[in-house]
Amino acid sequence: MIDADTVAARLANLTFSLLANCQEKEVHLAELHGLTQAEFRCLRLFGTDESLNNKTIAERMKLSPSRLTRIIDGLVKKEYINREIDPNDRRNMRVTLSSKGKSLVQQLNKAYVDIHEEILQDIDPSMHEQLITAMTHLLEALEKWLAKTDY
Amino acid sequence: MIDADTVAARLANLTFSLLANCQEKEVHLAELHGLTQAEFRCLRLFGTDESLNNKTIAERMKLSPSRLTRIIDGLVKKEYINREIDPNDRRNMRVTLSSKGKSLVQQLNKAYVDIHEEILQDIDPSMHEQLITAMTHLLEALEKWLAKTDY
DNA sequence: AATGATTTTTGATATGAACAATAATTTATT
DNA sequence: AATAAATTATTGTTCATATCAAAAATCATT
Numbered sequence: 001m002i003d004a005d006t007v008a009a010r011l012a013n014l015t016f017s018l019l020a021n022c023q024e025k026e027v028h029l030a031e032l033h034g035l036t037q038a039e040f041r042c043l044r045l046f047g048t049d050e051s052l053n054n055k056t057i058a059e060r061m062k063l064s065p066s067r068l069t070r071i072i073d074g075l076v077k078k079e080y081i082n083r084e085i086d087p088n089d090r091r092n093m094r095v096t097l098s099s100k101g102k103s104l105v106q107q108l109n110k111a112y113v114d115i116h117e118e119i120l121q122d123i124d125p126s127m128h129e130q131l132i133t134a135m136t137h138l139l140e141a142l143e144k145w146l147a148k149t150d151y
Numbered sequence: 152m153i154d155a156d157t158v159a160a161r162l163a164n165l166t167f168s169l170l171a172n173c174q175e176k177e178v179h180l181a182e183l184h185g186l187t188q189a190e191f192r193c194l195r196l197f198g199t200d201e202s203l204n205n206k207t208i209a210e211r212m213k214l215s216p217s218r219l220t221r222i223i224d225g226l227v228k229k230e231y232i233n234r235e236i237d238p239n240d241r242r243n244m245r246v247t248l249s250s251k252g253k254s255l256v257q258q259l260n261k262a263y264v265d266i267h268e269e270i271l272q273d274i275d276p277s278m279h280e281q282l283i284t285a286m287t288h289l290l291e292a293l294e295k296w297l298a299k300t301d302y
Numbered sequence: 303a304a305t306g307a308t309t310t311t312t313g314a315t316a317t318g319a320a321c322a323a324t325a326a327t328t329t330a331t332t
Numbered sequence: 333a334a335t336a337a338a339t340t341a342t343t344g345t346t347c348a349t350a351t352c353a354a355a356a357a358t359c360a361t362t
Contacts, residue, residue, distance in 0.1 A: 116163045
């Protein structure tokens with residue numbers, strides 16, 4: 001797809017494939033737990049003891065609040081999260097993980113770390129910090145590029 | 152989200168953020184060119200002088216042929232691709248990039264390589280090959296993991 | 303107390319995607 | 333050669349995804 005003759009081009013192809021694979025993995029993992037992709041992503045947004053409201057979740061997921069209402073409906077019905085009125089401001093809904101939700105999130109996080117551990121086992125330990133640095137650069141560059149308005 | 156105390160956890164967080172950013176970038180880039188995300192991804196699938204048919208594109212994009220028919224409809228209307236009957240097998244449609252399509256694909260590929268070149272400039276050249284190796288391992292591990300059925 | 307702003311929900315609507323049926327063509331079988 | 337079977341793309345239908353506009357509840361300000 002891209003001429004793989006320069007290091008940059010090879011790296012570009014790698015991140016491209018990586019992205020595609022990650023996406024596929026997410027789809028797979030979601031249906032494994034009987035969740036839609038949106039529900040799955042919503043769940044993954046939670047730290048295990050976090051409490052969020054509809055609006056902030058919508059913002060983080062870059063979806064409309066109305067869409068979020070229905071996604072959360074699904075997660076409540078499937079008993080992964082609890083939804084209750086915020087006593088401090090009764091307009092807000094306090095959305096928190098149920099115990100079922102917590103254990104799933106923990107399990108997912110663990111699996112996610114595990115796979116990266118596996119990967120690191122294939123890589124010389126002296127390279128590990130370097131890899132982290134490189135990936136950090138990659139991420140920073142991407143964020144910088146995204147922040148630009150003129151492209 | 153994940154305790155960032157081990158290298159594996161840090162790497163996990165990095166790929167997670169990277170994924171989110173790449174997705175955002177794609178959405179942004181698509182609408183910048185007046186394309187839907189599906190159209191954009193379809194276009195990016197083409198090497199500049201490739202000629203595909205409906206079915207193979209559908210397979211590569213993991214979408215149904217019927218969905219593809221409409222996506223290609225849009226790209227034809229926007230004059231990014233040409234669609235003509237394959238003279239060898241008149242059941243097939245030969246889908247190729249128009250000159251407008253070719254130049255966009257080239258431009259996108261160039262931009263994609265450029266951003267990775269920028270990133271590499273921040274990294275010691277002696278480490279480049281190692282980075283590629285590490286990323287290749289990452290990708291391989293992910294593919295291997297995806298191929299497993301029992302997780 | 304009245305007005306205006308904020309948060310969520312609901313209803314209506316548009317877009318995304320798959321499935322089933324159809325039409326056109328090619329390949330296989332008799 | 334004629335018919336049957338298979339393949340490819342398209343169309344109509346249907347369901348899921350996501351947004352927008354309006355409504356209801358609450359809060360903040362005057």
